[in-house]
Amino acid sequence: MAKKTYVAAIKDALAEEMRRDSTVFLMGEDVRLGVFAGTRGLHAEFGDARVIDTPISELGVAGAGVGAAVTGLRPIVDLMFGTFLYLALDQIVQQAASARYMFGGQAKAPIVYMVQNGGGISAGAHHSQAVHPIFMNVPLLKVVMPSNAADAKGLLKAAIRDDNPVIFLSPLSLTGSRADIPDGDHFVPLGKGEIKRNGRDVTICAAGAMVQKSLLAAEILAKDGIEVEVIDPRTLKPWDEEMVLESVARTGRFVAVDESKPICGAASEWAATVSEKAFSFLKAAPQRVSGKDVASPFSPILESAVIPSVDEVVAAVKRVM
């Protein structure tokens, strides 16, 4: 066990997987010096051929990754910010995600797209939106959003070893957060959620940066005698709906907490699933807490009014009691 930052965990995962499998390589803007995602230093070990600084050409680079993936390599494409995926969406959906299916199984596209997702650091409208619902809605992608450094390491290793295209989202506001990381080949399988806190009264489903906020809300609520169970699906697609449904079967109450926008967001999906499949267990209307449906404002005061707060989570839990 060692305490490491989220970014350091990512770097460890990348380095370990690149050592393990020579077909894994990394490309993106400034991956050599590294802007965010813990790519700094890898160039020294793996050289020009496996740590490739690309032009600022998200669409082209995302698509080139697919070409490399279907011809035998395992690219990791670092596109820096989630919102830059808007530029690459065509190649991600129409090529990476669709190739295997539309070609009748002839291809596989083991590729990881890696970005920072969401807001919280006053980066402004163009850099701060949480984009995961888009990738949850389009078919045939896997979507991962770890809520702490340990999960980040384990899930990134799983994503790299997976034979399918994976969107790997690091919550922007967690970049510097630290967690204890198990030694060795720490691996977290895709599609498995985790109960981050046990509780008998209410089930919260939250991912990414919202997990910590939900845990803080749970502590506050515990003082009022309300025991909240906090589930982190970790993988958003395919997600561990059984874990959530099983929990709701026990608690009978459900709150979905997600940073993305409220309409067709992750919280919408979780709430719809619970009401569809655990209806008979529900003692109260499921509640959603999502980001406000506006572009991300720059001012810290405004931005924190847009991103779900601990208070809002507390209030939502109280609504279901």
Next chain:
Amino acid sequence: MAKKTYVAAIKDALAEEMRRDSTVFLMGEDVRLGVFAGTRGLHAEFGDARVIDTPISELGVAGAGVGAAVTGLRPIVDLMFGTFLYLALDQIVQQAASARYMFGGQAKAPIVYMVQNGGGISAGAHHSQAVHPIFMNVPLLKVVMPSNAADAKGLLKAAIRDDNPVIFLSPLSLTGSRADIPDGDHFVPLGKGEIKRNGRDVTICAAGAMVQKSLLAAEILAKDGIEVEVIDPRTLKPWDEEMVLESVARTGRFVAVDESKPICGAASEWAATVSEKAFSFLKAAPQRVSGKDVASPFSPILESAVIPSVDEVVAAVKRVM
């Protein structure tokens, strides 16, 4: 009243609005000869300056529209297929949708993006996906998807007159469908749904090509004595949730039917909203009927297995009874 096709209705709406307001202009690939959206013939009346054939450059054209919109014009940008919006997403979200908000209200961007949405004609994976959930999820866009020619005309006129960016989606499979269109300046306000069939037992919310399927299902169910109310929100964002909630308050049962993919889709949003806000009225778990979560296959047999069918709607209604 005259019976016209969906495409003809769109052309009428365009021509009438272009006559009414000289700041309205149209641009897109082949809008002069017209591929789909009823732009054929407009060039003869409005000339090169207002009917502009553009290069095949979705991102650039979508963004140029924003530049024209914030400087006093009202562009209608025809991008042909909904899936081509993937290429234009950055400009639509980061510029068209965000401009007013991120610039603190200095700008307005009255622009309409017009495409065919969804599948049903064996156009294959790259042309057939229903993309509306993406635009419902990102902030500050209006999203319209009329289910028949009359609504198409009225809503397109409303979209063109609206001072905000609007995504106007014509269901691909309805292009040739006909409906009676009221004479004169037929106008359907954005944000207002319509009850397409009254019923006391179950509420269906369905949009676009799924409205007709839901109505067919309702007929079948009526034979079993099940009276289904079919609501078409028509505008997907902002949507007429009051109309649906009011209906569910009467019926106590809810089915969401949408062509888009099941995760974070429109049906997810509708089901989540109903369970959150009309929970106490619900007598059964709300059900969703969505497209299957795969790329759109080419074979008509496979494609019709992917798109929600009348049978599936019937089955879903039976599940809530």
Next chain:
Amino acid sequence: MEKILDIYTRMLRIRRFEEQVGVLFSQGQLPGFVHLYVGEEAVGAGVCATLRNDDYIVSTHRGHGHVIAKGGDFNRMMAELFGKATGYCKGKGGSMHIADFSIGMLGACGIVGGGIPMAVGAGLSAKLRGTDQVSVSFFGDGASNEGSFHESVNLAAVQNLPVLFVCENNQYGEFTPMEKVTGVRDIALRAQGYGIPGVIVDGTDALAVYEVAQTAVARARAGEGPTLIEAKTHRKGGHAEGEKAFLAGGVYRSAEELAQMQAKDPIVLLHKRMLEMGVATPNDLEELDQTITQAVVESVAFARRSPDPKPESIYEDMWV
């Protein structure tokens, strides 16, 4: 000599297959959209004749010709066009998504310009794996106005990748003439913006195409980087099958233009040249034609007798 016959064979295979597809479409037997390559055969054939089986190509919405030029199978193609379970993509792909990974044909593509980045990635892959494979991206004049073209060519240039960018300039994107929407007459000029060679070739002259492709392939294999080849060509038919009915009289190509074009049929031209050069006798070529035509007819029969895909198969081929 043999190479010329090889090229001609590829072209004729394309032509006969496509003619049949046109007929089937007009009879309402094929679902979806169909874009024919008729008139442009010299480009795909001339280029693919320079390639090995393990080289890669990535194609467009007008992709049948490329599949055939790379050595694709009539039966599996035709079955795919009919949406049958025996098709290349088990009926999931259709005309715009035919692929044959066993011959390095990485797929047609319904998105204009959408295949170009993939071809660059295949070239990158060859470089990183240390093979001498090359990768070819076919795309149209219209596609050269997409951002994907620009980003892809630049990426290949700076990474010095073994990629041929082959622009099939048929002078139209759908119904719009290129000069209305393209700032430059010669797409090859754009190569200068990426510091790579740009070559113009008569795309109706298969042997000329073969030659410039050979040079570009040699460069690529030698690790000297990408080339942009612009083949000036034309399509004999409409943008898509059924266009005439669809356009309902909306004409966009003049009679003179059409006549001029007819006079430059790449297959007629090569046929004539082969006889002049003594590469083949009229009889040889007639026999070849019959063999090919027969194979096309058989592919239709194969497609017809093939089973439809099972509806449950929508859940296959999703994730590995």
Next chain:
Amino acid sequence: MEKILDIYTRMLRIRRFEEQVGVLFSQGQLPGFVHLYVGEEAVGAGVCATLRNDDYIVSTHRGHGHVIAKGGDFNRMMAELFGKATGYCKGKGGSMHIADFSIGMLGACGIVGGGIPMAVGAGLSAKLRGTDQVSVSFFGDGASNEGSFHESVNLAAVQNLPVLFVCENNQYGEFTPMEKVTGVRDIALRAQGYGIPGVIVDGTDALAVYEVAQTAVARARAGEGPTLIEAKTHRKGGHAEGEKAFLAGGVYRSAEELAQMQAKDPIVLLHKRMLEMGVATPNDLEELDQTITQAVVESVAFARRSPDPKPESIYEDMWV
């Protein structure tokens, strides 16, 4: 003569404002990211000095300089950087989204290349409305590898729009030198691919920039279409403020390069030239500097005493 002083004033306003912003950022007083324009002032100032108030400009992530060059207000800018309600965007925009529509400044842009299409649209708008306004798109060398650049320039070319594409080639995109990621040394060469003029200018020479911009503006106003101007320049600081701490010793510019660059400070150069030309006395320029510095100081005070935005204001400025 007056024009030279005007240009110099714009440059110095940028420099003093930016220096202050740098200090404030290093003191942790400004939220978010800040990218300074220091070293590149001659480009924005030289170009904007050729423009009318009703002409348009669209900027980049490195946008403060463009706002000031076009005549923006220090107070509202500084307040925006502090995230205050009195800022240009009421605190909703921040450094990367400052706009002033009243002076035709249509916004900075956090997305590399993201502002280029908008500038083309503003030019299209001017053409369709029959005005003689022009529109200027500023963007970096890195941005010229984005698809948006390619699509935008081509669109402006074929529509013959009154647009100046001004590439501020500071030779880096973040920490990557352009030659590693850009297929060509001179971005201006790319103009040939769109059939428009491409001009290279020394971007540290404000008067040279002014001249080429004037020619391009005249062309644009006369309906003769767009021009691509490449201004070779350099940034004196890091890609973003705080870079040194961030990179933790990861160096990407050599000492020689930095020294060479320091010798070409555009403001020092113009200052010297103005004295030589007798445009101004040292005293004049010193006074000017003091006036500007004072205005910068006041803008900080203004920002500090301005109210924070109310949290409820997140629901304002959504839809019209």
